Amino acid sequence: MENTLSIGQLAAAAGIEVTAVRFYERKGLLTAPPRRASGYRSYDQAAVQRLHFIRQAKQLGFSLAETAELLELRVRPGRTCSKVKGQAVQKIADIEQKVKQLKRFERALRVLIAQCAQGKTDGECPILDALEH
Amino acid sequence: MENTLSIGQLAAAAGIEVTAVRFYERKGLLTAPPRRASGYRSYDQAAVQRLHFIRQAKQLGFSLAETAELLELRVRPGRTCSKVKGQAVQKIADIEQKVKQLKRFERALRVLIAQCAQGKTDGECPILDALEH
DNA sequence: CTAGACCCTGTACCTAGGTCGAGAGTCAAG
DNA sequence: CTTGACTCTCGACCTAGGTACAGGGTCTAG
Structure with missing residues (x-):
């Protein structure tokens, strides 16, 4: 048991659609996850947490862009x-x-x-x- | 001085576009105002208040439909x-x-x-x- | 009485945030 | 080793919430 999630399992855990997960990835709200040999996306538990955050932020009137900013709020080079x-x-x-x-x-x-x-x-x-x- | 507003004056007072005012009317968030002989819409000050409310509700993550419900919350026949x-x-x-x-x-x-x-x-x-x- | 700014009603178009379908590969149970 | 559920990409489509013409009337300052 490696405790990694397929996109379907992730979507179910977060209560959203599989297509929405891929959409958030394209929009940069989720970083592209590692892939299995087959090309399938492979997520960890932290991804569930991020999706919950995105859902909540949306309900509070934050746009996806603002939500992305909140998730990116950290110290890094530059x-x-x-x-x-x-x-x-x-x-x-x-x-x-x-x-x-x-x-x-x-x-x-x-x-x-x-x-x-x-x-x-x-x-x-x-x-x-x-x-x- | 009758203190009534044209759609342009109303829009300016509320900080939104004229077209948005008409859009809200079509969507039922604003009741159709009386018209002047020319057909021009004629608003009172209460309309400014309603538009401010709509703007705030939007920022707080309420949809237009929910906002309409809030504005309609009142006792009436039925x-x-x-x-x-x-x-x-x-x-x-x-x-x-x-x-x-x-x-x-x-x-x-x-x-x-x-x-x-x-x-x-x-x-x-x-x-x-x-x-x- | 005319130029410029304003207003009217359509209808078409736009952005954000997703959703769906086609066509093809993958995985797990029987 | 096949059948059904799952996944992949890519492009078209959809809803909400507006915006932008087009083609026409109105108002007001000069």
């Missing part, structure tokens, strides 16, 4: 620590902004529910009304 | 309070999930920065390493 840090700080700011907006939405939804319970059924667009505090 | 509430509760759960994921990402980025500062430059994919606490 990418100094301070540059990486700068990028990470920027990403953190983006994320904090998203969290803030989501919490506003959530608060608005709670206001909406409360109004609903009080029989206030007349708002033109309650979620927008609720958003203005 | 949509009882309890149904609306049920949907709102569901949306809140979605949002909390997103916030949780975003905070995990943020934490991972902070770990990455800390490692960076310590001269640890050898991680294969630091953000994934950092995500596993």
